[in-house]
Amino acid sequence: MTTTTGETATSDGIAIRRRRKPATPYLLLIPALAALLVGLGYPVYWQVVTSLQEYGLMQQFGAPPRFVGFDNFARIFTDSQVWWVVARSIAFCLVNAGLTVGIGLGLAVLMRAVHGWVRIVMQVTLLLAWATPLVAAVTVFRWLFDYRTGVVNWLLVQLGWESMAGHNYLETPLQFFMVASFIVIWMSVPFVAMSIYAGLTQVSEEVLEAARLDGAGPTQILWLIIMPLVRPVIAIVLLLQIIWDLRVFAQIRLLQDAGAPVSETNLLGNFIYQLGVGQQNFGGAAAVSIFVLLLTVVLSAPYVRYLMKEDVA
Amino acid sequence: MSAVLTPAGPTVAAAHEPPRLRGRRVRPAKILLSVLGLALALLWVFPVYWMMLSAVTPDAVLRSSTPSFLPVHFTLTNLRSVLTDSGFLNALGMSLMVTGLALVLVLVFAFFAALAISRWRFRGRKSFILAVLFIQMLPAEGLFIAQYQMMSSLGLLNQVVGISVLYVAMLVPFTIWMLRGFVAGVPIELEEAAMVDGLSRTKAFVRITFPLLAPGLVASGVYAFLQAWNEFTTALVILPAESAQTLPIWLRSFLSASANRGIDWAEVMAASTLIAVPVIVFFLFVQGRMTSGLVSGAVKG
Incomplete structure (x- = not known):
């Protein structure tokens, strides 16, 4: 290179x-x-130093921080609660990234198959969802899933599921994450669908024509010609989704405001927030932050390599 | 017609399903798929529609047991009461200041850096690009504790300058990457031709290259604006005081305050709508650029 x-x-x-x-x-x-x-370099440096120190409430009030080596890491990563948070974050990330890319791919293929004006309607609605600011989106979903007057419960009751009247989704962790997933998927599918659709339009008509002449049916064309050609785009958006879904913080924080059990619904970012801002345990928070940063760098490497290739081309 | 245009393949597949063609006849499959597409579009747009509809519906109607799906109770009361809310106006001012300052700095800094990496080949260029690409992936969640500590020791918590500096650092990498594509898209030969015709290097740049870059600066600027305007995580940590809230943080506390008296969803949705609509409008301008910027590395450099 x-x-x-x-x-x-x-x-x-x-x-x-x-x-x-x-x-x-x-x-x-x-x-x-x-x-x-100033904005990133110093904070990262501070984080590395602090993660090797005992830095809690005492230090806040002027006591000099004590160098403790890898104690913070040892303490944090032998704590089973932390592993629960890590496991929960990874599960949430993989489920949402998988569903997002799956649904996005489905929509992209569908957009290719429908009438022109239907495609435009689909694109406009996807753009609207994509453009909605995160805080507004979470607020709307809280309203949709409101236990008293939310339209989702009303609809379920109308469909004959009487027991859903007054059902509170945000009380139990599993349903809390279901609502959080709805928000994450609703917001990220548009990017995936549009990117894959853009990839699909790059597949040249000649190639498809040749396949047809050779007797390939629509299903065969989709799976044997189109899919292999757009696989690079799918790989990139899947990777980006995994990186982005690993850092879901705001959606969880905003949904927790509705009275969810905080410690059972924390993901990594929320855990750091609680540890640092809540409990003033900066050493521990710095250690977990470094873990998150390293994880991101490792996951980003293939994406960065892809972009660098674009740069040379 | 189909049989004439498409030689029927010798495969079994072709036998029970006629191959796709550009024939004009209506195919039931396409209609079914179109209906499915419309249904999904409806599902996707519903939250946005519901937000806007609730914003113009009296709260008393929203509290009734049967929701109405059309704006039959249209009112501007909710929007008006949010627009006259002192907290909203305060947050709007704060958001404008923070975003404005960050935006100006980001554009200037990123533009210089984009010029450097696309107009010169120098030692360290590659490492710089590599660093920029990695940095833009770093999550705010992995940094906010350190940023909080830094700003608190500098006395810059709740200050416009403090949060703006962090936004500049957050946005500069992607903006460099985006602008680099635009700068590389303007051939250096244009500038050189102007210099042959007697313009100085500076004049050639200002008169020839800069106007051609204007659309790129606008697109990158709108993108950076949206990121800073919508930012929640860092603002939550760095701006803890109520008087220093930006709009996203204000919306959160507005909802929490409303929850104490049984949530006035009409007002909350009016607030969400007021925050969302300008963002949606701006977003539609730059959308195409963003997709290509993220996925295909923008214009080839």
Whole structure:
């Protein structure tokens, strides 16, 4: 890859500039780098240092932090409660990412098969859901699933499920996560569906024509021609969904306001929030944060590699 | 017609299902699928519709046992009472200041950086791009405790400057990546031609390249604006005081306050609608760019 960059560098205009003003690009990068160092660099550094220290309420009131090595990590990751949070986060993430990509793929294929004006209606409605701000979306879902006057319970009763009148979804963890999943899926399917649909439109008509001439039926064309061609797009959106669904925080926090059992519904982000802001255990919170950051970096690596390839191309 | 246009394949599949073609005759499968598509579209748009409908319905109607699905009780009372709520106006002002400051800085910083990486090949360019791409993936949830500590020790909690700095750092990476595509899309030859015709390097840039980049700056700016405007997690941690709330944080406490007296859903939905509608309008402008920016790496550099 480095050789490719080297070759580009020697090609005309760019090389001339490089010879004349070697300092300019570095000067141009200074403001962005400074912002990143202040807003993210220092916090990450502080987090690494703090995770190796005992940093609790005492330190808040002026006691010097004590270096404790990997004690925080040891304490955090031998705590079964933490593993429950980790397991819950991973399960929530995989279920939601899988469902989101599955439904998005289904919608994308459906958009290809329907009449033109139906497709436009579908795209507009998906865009509306995508554009809705997160806090507004969670608020609406709380209203839809409100136990007294929510329209979901009303509808279920109308359909003959009498016992759903006054049913409170947000009280029990499992149904709490069901509602949270509805919100997450509702908000993220549009991006997946539109991306995969954009990929589907790239499949050239000639290829499909050739397949038809060879006698392939619609189902065969879908599974044997189209799917393999859009597989890269599906892989990327699935990866992005996994990364994004692992960090679900706001939806959970906002739903917990409705009176859910907090410790049984916390995901990783909420757990960090509770540990740090709630209990002022900064050492522990920093340790869990570093775990989350490392997990993200590992998961992001294939996506970043994909984008870098785009850059060279 | 189908038989003429498409040579029937020798396969069994072709025998019981006629191959797809561009024939004009109505196919029942397509109609069924279209109906399914419409049903799903309806399902997807319902929460947005319900939010807006509830916003213009009196609370007393919303509390009745049978919901009405059409705006037959239309009223502007809810919207008016939110618009005159001092908390809402306060949060609106705060959101405008935070987003405005962050937006200006993000655009300037990211534009410089995008110029650097797409107009020059220099040592460290690749590492910089790599770092930017990784940084944009970092979740706020893994950083907010440290950011809270930093801002609290600097005395910048509840301050516009404090949260704006964090937003700039959060938004600069993706904005660089997005602008890089636009800058690379303007061929350097255009600028050089202008220089051959006697313009200075600076003038050539300002008169030729910059106007061509304007749409890119607008699109990236709207995107960054939406991110900062909707941001919840960092604001929740860095702006704990009620007087410093941005709109998303305000909506949350508005709902909590309403819950004490049995939730006035009409007012809460009016507040949600007022927050959501401008965002939706802006979003529709930049949507196409965002999809391609995330998935296909924007314009080739």
